[in-house]
Amino acid sequence: MKYLCLVYLDENRLDELPDAECVAYDEAVRRSGHCLASEALQSVHSASTLRVRSGKLVITDGPFAETKEQLAGFYLIEARDLNEAIQVAAKIPPARVGSIEIRPIRPIREDVAAAAGQRER
């Protein structure tokens, strides 16, 4: 079986969790063979939500906020910028009946590596 583990938290409490600890667990769980993909997200301020209705693309600022709809799947995509991400996401079929929230990935591993590099110097 494959399982998707979703991480929810109050962003204001993010400081209580050192990035280094998260990256260390990520490395361990990948080594164990359990983890297939994992990423940290940028703050919710950078979220956009899109819908396609009657063939028309509607983009709004902010995260998905409809309580009547449920999480049904995910796509981790590579795109040049938000415009390309929107083009790709708009073609995901459920965009026509539901919503697609687009959140940029936070480069947490690079950030932790850079911080470690600076300490060594």
Added chain:
Amino acid sequence: MNNLPFRESRRPAVGEAATAVGATLEAIYRAESRRVLATLIRLLGDFDLAEEALHEAFRAALEQWPRDGLPANPRAWLVSAGRFKAIDGIRRGARFASIEDMAEQIEAIPDETADEAADNAGEGIEDDRLRLIFTCCHPALGPDAQVALTLREVCGLSTEEIAHAFLTPAPTLAQRIVRAKAKIRDAGIPYQVPGAEELAERLDSVLRVIYLVFNEGYSASLGAELTRHDLSAEAIRLGRLLLELLPAPEPEAAGLLALMLLHESRRSARASPGGELILLEDQDRALWQRELIREGAALVEAALRTRRFGPYTLQAAIAAVLAEAPSPGATDWKEIVGLYDLLLRVEPSPVIELNRAVAVAMEDGPTVGLALVEALLARGDLADYRFAHATRADLCRRLGRKDEARAAYRRALELTQQAPERRFIERRLAELDRP
């Protein structure tokens, strides 16, 4: 223009020549600062860095131009000075983890002057301004943020001016702009003019921002808010700029400019010197600005001929028919009803149905119009829309149905905040009570 960098700094006391350069510099700031900023944002890839660089460039100009004379191409000079100042700032700053990161950041800044940019692409600088407009009006930013960012970055209004114009506390507005810039950076909103495939959708968002700015200024012009920055003039300037910059003619951009010009043409006729509302039919048509009407009507005709027009062009066409009539009685209401029918087909909305009903009442009489308005109100969509009740009241008044007119005016009054509109309805109510 309280954001001029050289206003605050002390001018060098080098006599009259320096003062003359100072005056020239102010003129150049007004004419070029937005162009220079647009190019610096592309070169530096960051709004805040670009704004800092722009101010540094003008500060450098203030020091050097009185001494060395005016450069041959001031705009190119400013772009290249801004670019150097930014690189200098990065070198001095301790914001980078390593020398390599810093070098990488500097390497990433393209080495081109404004002249080269213009020569390279044949469009360069003007393209940067269009990029700036599309980035500020990106639909992934909130509507309020799009308006604030456009007025700040494209029009060069200060945060205080925008806050004052929208009756918003300045810190709230400043916060909105900071957040929008953070989203542009963190979400990866690119600094580019959308490709042909996306252009129509993205243009909608730009046109909506411009029309919002216009309406904010237009409705404010009715009240006693004379100190508010002239947002309508700013919106018309933006509309002209957009039309001039778009690579291919876009009928709806022309339609929006026409619509704004045609509304603007009636500005001084729609209120008495005492600030009282004057309805279209009672306006002194000699006060309408013919020059604006001519320009607006010509834009509408050209847009209609393309057959790719949309709601802005159709609304402008209606405004043009109204504006070109020599008197209310000589207005071609049949034509207006036909245009509303077209508009309803591209953009179904109860408010447009209401406006159509008003035109029908003018063409076929108040009884026919009233039946349409009452059917609309019965549907419930416009139950809290003050103009629906005011229209019903007016038609009942014309038909001599005084009690119904009174009740409808009272309902409209409950829904109206604006002082001139309230006084207008109160006058109508008083007239009804007169024998």
